Amino acid sequence: MKNIESKKGSFIRSIAIASIGYLALMIIILSAVWWNTSKTLEDSAAAALSQAREIASFEIDEVLKSNEQALAVLLQNNENIRIFEQGNENQRAIAAQNMVQMLQKAAMTSSDVQTLVFYDLVGDTYIARTEQGVPYSETENIEKTIRQLVQDNPGNMPSSWFYWKIGEDSYLLRMYKNKKRMLGALIKVEYISGIYTPESKIEYTLVADDGRIIAEYGDEESLPRAYASEQFIQKTGWSDNGKFFITGADFSRGDFNLFLSMTRNKVYGGFQLLQITIIFLVIAAIFMLVMVSVYARKMVYTPLLDLLSAMKKIENGDQTVRLSGEAATVEFQQINTNFNQMMDTIVNLRMKSYEERIAFDEATLKYVQLQIKPHFFLNALTTIHSMSYKDKNEEIREYIERLSRNVRYLFKSGLHTVPLSEETEHARDYMAMQEILYPGCVFDFIDIEEGLEDYPVPQLLVHTILENIYKHAVSVDRLISILISAKTEIHDGEDMCHIVVEDDGDGFPEEFLTEVKNGHVKVKENGHGVGLWNLKKTLSLMYRRDDLIEFSNKDPHGSCVDMWIPRRVKRQSSLWK
Secondary structure, three states, X not given: OHHHHHHXXXXXXXXXXXXXXXXXXXXXXXXXXXXXXXXXXXXXXXXXXXXXXXXXXXXXXXXXXXXXXXXXXHHHOOHHHHHHHHOOHHHHXXXXXXXXXXXXXXXXXXXXXXXXXXXXXXXXXXXXXXXXXXXXXXXXXXXXXXXXXXXXXXXXXXXXXXXXXXXXXXXXXXXXXXXXXXXXXXXXXXXXXXOOOOOOOOEEEEEEOOOOEEXXXXXXXXXXXXXXXXXXXXXXXXXXXXXXXXXXXXXXXEOEXXXXXXXXXXXXXXXXXXXXXXXXXXXXXXXXXXXXXXXXXXXXXXXHHHHHHHHHHHHOOOOOOOOOOOOOOHXXXXXXXXXXXXXXXXXXXXXXXXXXXXXXXXXXXHHHHHHHHHHHHHHHHHHHHHHHOOOOHHXXXXXXXXXXHHHHHHOOOOOOEEEHHHHHHHHHHHHHHHHHHOOOOEEEEEEEOOOOOOOEEEOOXXXXXXXXXXXXXXXXOOXXXXXXEEEXXXXXXXXXXXEEEEEOOOOOOHHHHHHHHOOOOOOOOOOOOHHHHHHHHHHHHHHXXXXXXXXXXXXXXXXXXXXXXXXXXXXXXXXXX
């Protein structure tokens, strides 16, 4: 029963586990929605950035490539250049006119070519071709910049496109220079932003290799210089502060990079509101779970604890326990009222049952006692009657003397139990009385553990077993041994007095042992078994236990009765007195 109960779970614990499981499931589902939506939006943003990066990279590279091809056309025509180096003044003037035409012709190779310059370092001749509409001040600034670059870089110029600030404008420059001449192309940075229509959600940022911001365009927040890092080249990811979604492209033709970025608002759009909603829902769910837990504890758990506590007290024998007449809910109000009414009914019924049981026990014990004593007296009278026919007057007088002591013991009043020493003394008198009938036929031995003399045992406990032995095992034509022993022993976890009465007669019939094993000791029609039935019934009534006596046969022959007597009697009757 205990094992079954231990496997049962608590109702409150089950509710708590279910609530926590529900909350965990909701969090998992919302987290999955959050993660999946975030991943989808990030993948979409990454695809848009990658596409814009490829388009922008291609367009910028095409512009640079067109200008490089124009420079290549000029470099392939070396005749005018040699005239600048070797010709006279008139020849150089003609060559200058030809160079202007060549610059115009080279610029016409592509609409992306804006400004081409030729600078003869020997003759200090500067020739430039600029697109129409360029203010004179701008062309003048370009010339000053070229001359200054020559002075600042007496050696070779950078071997790729590089960024330079000319006046208020930003340019990309590609210069070919030796000791005698310099040929180059200039592209206005703002032109690059006009060669294609940028995605409205994307911010474009050109960054020089030295970290300077060349240009920024777009309608969103500019990308901070610190986040324009090479880690995003050909890759997409979030900045360290999680505010910008970034990708980048480098250019083999120039010393600069292009970074494209989107703010978190543009990546997630309206999903940010959904994120806030999800967080709110999780917080609300936790709050609701706490409130439900508090409510359940107050309205369900606490009343259940009170009910379980009351039932525990009742289990421990306190039948005065009653639940409060007021409860927080209608259901528990009804439970409390029904519980109190049920307890009142149970107490009344139990008291009535106790009274009936007491009356029954009194009648049963009285019946048992009255049944034992006439049985013994009839046996004694039969014995005296038998000896009178044999003229054994002396034996009859001795037998009657022994019988009188037994009679006084049998009718001793005031106790349900007697000290073990009195019971064994009566057993000695009884066996001495039987010795007159069976002289030299019985060898008896009584072994009582020291300290058990005053141990309380039911009256006639040993006498009943001895009477059964003399009735069924002792005869004048054989020697029978009877052993009576008593010692302390732990039985079923309790200290008890273990009393053993055994003989070496024929033993109990197998039918009787089978009946005892099945829990039934029947009284035969001829009266056989009445003593043993009375003994078993007496122990059961007095100690409220059915495991205190055991009947068995010895090997090779003989019977044995084991009795375990608790120290305290569960039920005593005044009718025993």
